[in-house]
Amino acid sequence: MAHILLDQVDVHFPIHNANSLSLQVTLLGALNDKLVTRNRHTTFVEALNNVSLDLRDGDRVGLIGHNGAGKTTLLRLLAGVYTPSSGTAQIDGKISSFTDMTLGMDPEASxxxxxxxxxxxxxxxxxxxxxxxxxxxxxxxxxxxxxxxxxxxxxxxxxxxxxxxxxxxxxxxxxxxxxxxxxxxxxxxxxxxxxxxxxxxxSIMVLASHQPNILRAFCSKLIWLEKGRVRRIGPFEEVYGAYLEASEAE
Amino acid sequence: MPATDRSQTLSSHGSTTQPRKPTRTFWGNVGEGFAQIGEGLTNWRIWYLMGSAEMRRRFERSKLGPLWIVVSTGVVVLCIAALWSALWSAELSEILPFMTVGLVTWQFIASTTGDATVGFQSYSSYFVNQYMAPSNVIFSIVYKNLTTYLLTLIAPLLVCVLFSVPVSWQTLLVFPGLALLIYSVFCLAYIVAIFCARYRDVVQVVQNIVQLAFFATPILWKPDLLSENVQRFVVFNPFASLLAVVRDPLIGEPVTPEVWTVSLAVAALLTLIMIPLVGRVHRRVVFWL
Incomplete structure (x- = not known):
């Protein structure tokens, strides 16, 4: 039986723009502290923050939230693509990610x-x-x-x-x-x-979608993500109702 | 690596927190490094397919396919022969086996390193969509370039036969030599790929170094052209020694103990850098793409 257990998981992305991606900058930073202090700061984006989840056999979970709420990051964390910056993620079971169904395919071959x-x-x-x-x-x-x-x-x-x-x-x-x-x-x-x-x-399904009717058809549980945090988790209608209310209030 | 203790966290709602990094010991990294290489080895099917897809892309819809490699090295060999006999009226049996075997072996080193500079970047869609061991990419690059190398070796070997290069039991030393070369190139490619993914300027640096090394390594010139004082130092060029352990047995020349020593030292040094480095960063590679 599959089991997913996330305990206070953070996923923080280092943003390597031109400044921090270059070796020169790091070397210069080591030589002359004052000149490039600003560049030595790595900026992190908190894609997921303090997420705790316990998904068990039979769970059909939907992910809702605005763009940039962390839905894709959470899926990638579950797929094992990202490791938590802190906290623990324990994922047991054979995982299949239907995010890119064409991986490994070669247009030149039959x-x-x-x-x-x-x-x-x-x-x-x-x-x-x-x-x-x-x-x-x-x-x-x-x-x-x-x-x-x-x-x-x-x-x-x-x-x-x-x-x-x-x-x-x-x-x-x-x-x-x-x-x-x-x-x-x-x-x-x-x-x-x-x-x-x-x-x-x-055993477990997690589906991120913006389409309520699809989520309603496939999911019994809903996770509402907001700015990288779990705003609410629970039975579908309950969470969806709260989500709608909040969206309308905005 | 940028100093983490001074790093700053941009929270989407304004609060600033310090990301807590899991600390791992040196030996922990070494263990993870070995585990990564092992994981890559067990994924041989995947990197074999990745490597052969690259080969297919290169020769897509061509009739001769990879045979083009054999043909084009043949042409290069003929050109070198024509040029050298016309320019220097040199004894071809002296120079041609040396140069041609050396040249294709160099191409193996240079093109593997070149592929490694963009190795992780070019497979980014694989990395973000499902978990994949980064070592798969390195194995696939080495596999693809090794296949090419063995094909390019055909013409130089014909040259060796043509000039009846002496064959003895010492010729067999080419196998340990080849193993040492492949292993070292693998380590080098892995290290290069990691630094190039993290620091994009290194891509340019590596390309320049490889270009310069071509001239600084006895490939198109023989070490005995140098004054004796300088000759002694050629062996310390790691590329020169790694070339020699493969080339010299093939062209019927003895491999000196110095060449073996330097090659083994290079392989050992590269291992010492690669294993802890891989263990330390393999989980972060996906964030750099």
């Missing part, structure tokens, strides 16, 4: 080759990838196009392939930045069905 590449990036061995390929090909409905280089695909076809591959695994923890979907109306219906089935099997 559709079949891309199925193998992407599957390996998702953690399969080459043998497992080859075993999974026919099923993925069938779901993608790309047929003979799979023999062609992916660069010849329309963007819709490319996304269909990416979706088919990325959803062929059954992760325990699913992270999404906005709801995913692909293709024309008919494919979209099948995609939604497939997504619903892997979501049903997943």
């Amino acid at each position: 559709g079949w080759a891309n199925i193998i590449f992407r599957c390996v990036f998702l953690g399969m061995s080459f043998r497992e990838a080859h075993a999974a390929a026919p099923g993925i090909a069938e779901f993608s409905e790309l047929g003979e196009f799979l023999d062609l280089p992916v660069r010849t695909y329309s963007s819709g076809m490319f996304l269909r392939l990416a979706f088919a591959i990325s959803t062929s695994i059954e992760p325990e923890v699913i992270l999404m930045d906005e709801m995913i979907g692909a293709g024309d109306a008919r494919f979209l219906a099948r995609a939604q069905q497939r997504l619903a089935s892997i979501l049903a099997k997943a």
